[in-house]
Amino acid sequence: MKRPGLSGLSTRMPQSGIREVFDAAQSYDDLADLSIGEPDFATPEPIAAAVSEAVGTGASSYTETVGRPELRAALAEKLAVENGIDAAPESEIIVTPGAMGALFAAVNVLCDPGDEVLVPEPYWPNYHGHVASANARLAPVSTDEAFVPTPDAVEAAVSDDTTAILLNSPGNPTGAVIPPDRLRALDDVAAEHGLWVIADETYEDLVYDGATHHSLASDGDRFDRIVTVHSFSKSYAMTGWRIGYASAPERVIDAMRVLQEHTVSSVPEPAQVAASAALANRYVVGELREAFAERRRLVLDRLAAIDGIDPGTPRGAFYVFADVSAHTTDSRAFVERLMSEAGVASVPGAVFGAAGEGYVRFSYAADVETLTTAMDRLERAL
Ligand code: PLP
Secondary structure (H helix, E strand, O other): OOOOOOOOHHHHOOOOHHHHHHHHHOOOOOOEEOOOOOOOOOOOHHHHHHHHHHHHOOOOOOOOOOOOHHHHHHHHHHHHHHHOOOOOOOOOEEEEOHHHHHHHHHHHHHOOOOOEEEEEOOOOOHHHHHHHHOOOEEEEEOEOOOOOEOHHHHHHHOOOOEEEEEEEOOOOOOOOOOOHHHHHHHHHHHHHOOOEEEEEOOOOOOEOOOOOOOOHHHOHHHHHHEEEEEEOOOOOOOHHHOOEEEEOOHHHHHHHHHHHHHOOOOOOHHHHHHHHHHHHOOHHHHHHHHHHHHHHHHHHHHHHOOOOOEOOOOOEOOEEEEEOOOOOOOHHHHHHHHHHHHOEEOEEHHHHOHHHOOEEEEEOOOOHHHHHHHHHHHHHHO
């Protein structure tokens, strides 16, 4: 008889390295914290107001597992108008607890144990957890000097066990935006090998300097093999509401629905009301993007002026993935040094996979004063 104990999942799923820094940062009194990827703004007023009113009149129930019908209708319209994705609100859209919930469900319904999921590296470390939860394996794919995967690299990484490829654009941690032509070329390779594509478009609204976001599922019949994941977290400063959504072919959404039915049941109704209000007040996204664009400029200019730091030109999300290899080949030790000697928190590149070694991720989702203090301190220390 098997002895009671923890399952293998607890060892397969490593702690997120980003959380490690976040936890370590709590023991410092005076830290300019550029470690966490969370907008520092309060949820915009029209969204908060709609929620107070709705909760006061009873919007506090379980909802349909896939989300309130009025929210799905609004999402279908947003997907059609802004992403060019034609998804039926009644069968091809599911509202999830953040993009995280959608990614977890998608990986679990697409993968059998032992399957492989291709992930361009450097990558957001939580993908490890999603893949591990399905008892599948994450296989890194190399990227070019702009941190964009190439079709050849995908071709080289495919094996008999490969089931899916995860594409994240705009990307965390690199801020890389995959151009439409490259996305299509990558998808062509995926199609040739019969792979699913999971498109993580959590940062879709945060692009700068003329970069544009492109949803792969908008092109021709590609929708049939793509799960597209979106979020309210970053675009609307709604990280704590835990709401995102996925669009995909009906059989995938149906399987995700069953998984969600047995895990979270449905996304809290107040968060769904907030999401409807967010879609009705989409102008707030532009205001947030402008604020981030200003912060990005500040951080890029200041970092570029510091010896031995190359911030590159990230054109999306709110991260700078700076090359610090002139200073160190041990990004964890370097980040510890920046924390203890300079009073600046950042995330070691190594947390995002082996290809991230020699880099440090700075998040500019912090107020201008914190960013300025951090840059002053880095300049002095380095
Ligand atoms: N995908 C990426 C690339 C992220 O960076 C994050 C959050 O940091 C998420 C998904 C999860 O977002 P959400 O808050 O919607 O779960």
